Amino acid sequence: MEKLEIKTTLIIPVLNEIKSITLLLDSIRTQSITPNQIIIVDAGSVDGTQLSVQKWWDEFQWKGTELELIDGANSYPGRARNLGVQSSKHDWVVFIDAGIVPNVDWIECLMRCALSNPLVPASFGLCLFEPDDIVSTAVASVSYGLQVKHLALPASI
Numbered sequence: 001m002e003k004l005e006i007k008t009t010l011i012i013p014v015l016n017e018i019k020s021i022t023l024l025l026d027s028i029r030t031q032s033i034t035p036n037q038i039i040i041v042d043a044g045s046v047d048g049t050q051l052s053v054q055k056w057w058d059e060f061q062w063k064g065t066e067l068e069l070i071d072g073a074n075s076y077p078g079r080a081r082n083l084g085v086q087s088s089k090h091d092w093v094v095f096i097d098a099g100i101v102p103n104v105d106w107i108e109c110l111m112r113c114a115l116s117n118p119l120v121p122a123s124f125g126l127c128l129f130e131p132d133d134i135v136s137t138a139v140a141s142v143s144y145g146l147q148v149k150h151l152a153l154p155a156s157i
Helices: 021-029 049-060 077-087 106-116 134-143
Strands: 008-014 037-042 066-071 092-095 124-128 149-156
Touching (some): 008 106, 021 037, 021 049, 106 124
Parallel strands (some): 008 037
Antiparallel strands (some): 124 149
16 A cells, blocks of 8 residues: 655644553554644643653654644643644644544544545544443443444544
């Protein structure tokens, strides 16, 4: 399969994601197509999320990708995504949330789908919500169903 040479910005809204952010960054680093810019918008974490991201980046950054941390106090996901879009340097913007671990070809699949029909302004990925406690299981089962994939904004381009 040929490589796509389209520049992308990945936007990740976060709030107290110290337990999941490095796992997400590890999975982004191994994507078949990596973003040229990663923007993390922090809504006011108090658990060391920003420090964890910076420490991870200092150790694992990769050529051709830059990281921008934005302090977006009280910017919950929608506003945080908008702040990220305002700072994007590229026409293609990819969204994901902390706590999601995408397949290795996630960005590539979204991009190929978006490019296959230029009249379609966006491509949405599928999320499988996997709760880890009884309350999350109850919420997921009522909201989405268990073991059911759904189109989701935090997996889109």
